[in-house]
Amino acid sequence: MARLPRFLFLSILAQSLLTAGCGERPETDQGIEADSTAGDALDNPSVSPGRREPVERLLLATTTSLYDTGLWTVLEPMFEDRCGVELDILYAGTGKALEWGMGGDVDVVVVHDRASEDQFIADGYGLSRTVFAYNYFVVVGPADDPAGIAGMAPESAFVTLYENGTVPFISRGDESGTHAMEQRLWAAAGLDYETVRTSGDWYVEAGAGMGQTLNMANEMRGYTLSDIGTFLAYRGDIDLDILIEQSPATRNDYAVIPVAAASDSLMAANMVTFLTSPDIQAVIDGYCLEQYGCHLFYAGAGQVL
Incomplete structure (x- = not known):
């Protein structure tokens, strides 16, 4: 190169x-x-x-x-x-x-x-x-939680979002560390990432940084995976809540x-x-x-x- x-x-x-x-x-x-x-x-x-x-x-x-x-x-x-x-x-x-x-x-x-x-x-x-x-990754989304994933394990939440297929999930889609963690969670949920990625308009690839992705999720009233640090820094400007808390599986080094x-x-x-x-x-x-x-x-x- x-x-x-x-x-x-x-x-x-x-x-x-x-x-x-x-x-x-x-x-x-x-x-x-x-x-x-x-x-x-x-x-x-x-x-x-x-x-x-x-x-x-x-x-x-x-x-x-x-x-x-x-x-x-x-x-x-x-x-x-x-x-x-x-x-x-x-x-x-x-x-x-x-x-x-x-x-x-x-x-x-x-x-x-x-x-x-x-x-x-x-x-x-x-x-x-x-x-x-x-720090840790968390799953965030609208406070009214239209997909009903609050409190689930991350893998179970991803299955629910996939099966729902209507509520937006905004992916970083940029080969970032967050995007890599997201792909690992889809795999842990027993789902093929390419199948998920191409399954419908509900899955949105931002191709952007974490802050921009959070803003997109806020505008679309959708869900996203975020490191907790960036979410807390943006929390005052967006109307999203942490619906799935940190866990050992979502540690972010x-x-x-x-x-x-x-x-x-x-x-x-x-x-x-x-x-x-x-x-x-x-x-x-x-x-x-x-x-x-x-x-x-x-x-x-x-x-x-």
């Missing part, structure tokens, strides 16, 4: 920066100029950096759920200040993020589909997989992978160290916890998954 010139990617990012805050949903990202002039200060943040010349910028591709929740607007300036590098963030579904990594167009990918991640590394595109956070073709392998590795450091793990675990009364994300470093 051909590597795109970086200026093409940077043109995507040349838009206004939004102020970070709990639950704010950024539309775009331009990165923040680091105050430091050099170096990796991860090992000892109190020591003034200056041991190496930094790369001009580090390009990171992230899943939309981490971006739509606003978490990266908090983490981005912390990484820049600590490492003396400008961090530029591209957000897309896991499939697209890994595609950028395969082309060497980004330095780090942060995604959430284990099978795709393992293949990415096995094919030589990624160096290592490190889990740093997790987020992993960071340095790209083998990274422009600066040391700085890419610094992102792994940063995301798994105790202070950043505390930030992730407590992100918006007080505002929503429940976790958008749980700290996941050190878990072998």
Whole structure:
């Protein structure tokens, strides 16, 4: 796969920066100029950096759920200040993020589909997989629950939606980690995904990120599978409820992978160290916890998954 010139990617990012805050949903990202002039200060943040010349910028591709929740607007300036590098963030579904990594167009990918991640590394595109956070998927829909799936196991709910065949189900349909989880749930329900996908107008493929998919489900009074973090961040703007709560079967692990073709392998590795450091793990675990009364994300470093 051909590597795109970086200026093409940077043109995507040349838009206004939004102020970070709990639950704010950024539309775009331009990165923040680091105050430091050099170096990796991860090992000892109190020591003034200056041991190496930094790369001009580090390009990171992230899943939309981490971006739509606003978490990266908090983490981005912390990484820049600590490492003396400008961090530029591209957000897309896991499939697209890994595609950028395969082309060497980004330095780090942060995604959430284990099978795709393992293949990415096995094919030589990624160096290592490190889990740093997790949350859960939930099934959301109209409060009056026209299909009557509230409280069911996810697999039973999917069978009910398929047999109903009239109430809309909005799929991400974008090869994202959420889309991969949805396909696993259809399989666990004993249903062939291609059969489901082509069974009628009730099944709608958004081909979009989690936030846009939630908005579509809201407009169509339909159901969708969402990570709980993005749903909580959007809850105030949509009229959907959680109808099927989190369960062990819907755990959603987020992993960071340095790209083998990274422009600066040391700085890419610094992102792994940063995301798994105790202070950043505390930030992730407590992100918006007080505002929503429940976790958008749980700290996941050190878990072998």
